[in-house]
Amino acid sequence: MDSNIILGIVITIAVIIPVVILATSGKRKQKRSIEKFRKFATSNGLELSEFDCCDLGLIGIDSKGKKLAYMPKGSDGIIIDLHDAKSCNSRTSSENTQGEIIDKLVIDIEFKEGKGTKILPLFSSENKLALDAEKVITEKWNRTIAANLA
Numbered sequence: 001m002d003s004n005i006i007l008g009i010v011i012t013i014a015v016i017i018p019v020v021i022l023a024t025s026g027k028r029k030q031k032r033s034i035e036k037f038r039k040f041a042t043s044n045g046l047e048l049s050e051f052d053c054c055d056l057g058l059i060g061i062d063s064k065g066k067k068l069a070y071m072p073k074g075s076d077g078i079i080i081d082l083h084d085a086k087s088c089n090s091r092t093s094s095e096n097t098q099g100e101i102i103d104k105l106v107i108d109i110e111f112k113e114g115k116g117t118k119i120l121p122l123f124s125s126e127n128k129l130a131l132d133a134e135k136v137i138t139e140k141w142n143r144t145i146a147a148n149l150a
Contacts, residue, residue, distance in 0.1 A: 033058060033073070040077045041069045050144070052137050054122040059141055066148050068109075070120050078118075082148050086112045090142035092135075101125075105138045107145065 030053060037058040041048050046067055051060030057072040071077035093104045105123035110116075122141070123134040 037069070037071050037077065040071060044069070044079050046079070052141070054137055055134055056121050056124060059120065059122070061144060061148060063148055068145060068148075072121070080109060080118060082145065084111050084115065085145075085149055086110050087149070088142055088145040090138045102135070105134055107138060107142055109145065 034051075034053065037051065037060065038048065041051075041060060041062070044067075046060075046062040046065060046069055048060040048069065049063040051058060051069075057070060057075075059071075060069045061067070062069070066082040068080040068082055069077055070080070087110045089108045089110075091106050091108055092102050093106075094102055102123070103125050104121060107120045107122065109118045109120065111118070122138050
């Protein structure tokens with residue numbers, strides 16, 4: 001066999017193996033996060049009808065019980081009773097004045113009777129350089145929460 005072919009095969013293997021290891025490692029971490037989130041929701045009496053993984057955590061809803069579960073990465077989760085919520089709004093903040101570069105995506109949930117607002121961050125450019133599906137997910141959850149407000 002030609003030495004160039006052998007060198008090419010070795011380089012290809014050297015590049016492919018780390019990529020495969022990183023991909024499987026990321027999927028395992030995501031599976032663990034989802035399992036932890038499901039246990040958190042179940043232990044709080046929720047039956048999640050849908051959920052999503054975002055850049056900054058996991059978000060899910062129990063449509064029957066009208067409760068929202070949110071678990072930021074590396075923190076304890078929270079449960080929001082949507083019976084107590086008045087409105088929700090998705091919001092972006094931009095780095096520059098033209099609004100071309102999105103810095104953060106959040107959902108603001110305003111509560112009834114002046115009980116304040118809860119901010120659920122879903123994306124931050126500090127953690128991830130580019131948006132994937134976070135904008136679509138943020139809008140989806142804004143609609144989902146609004147549809148489940150009592």
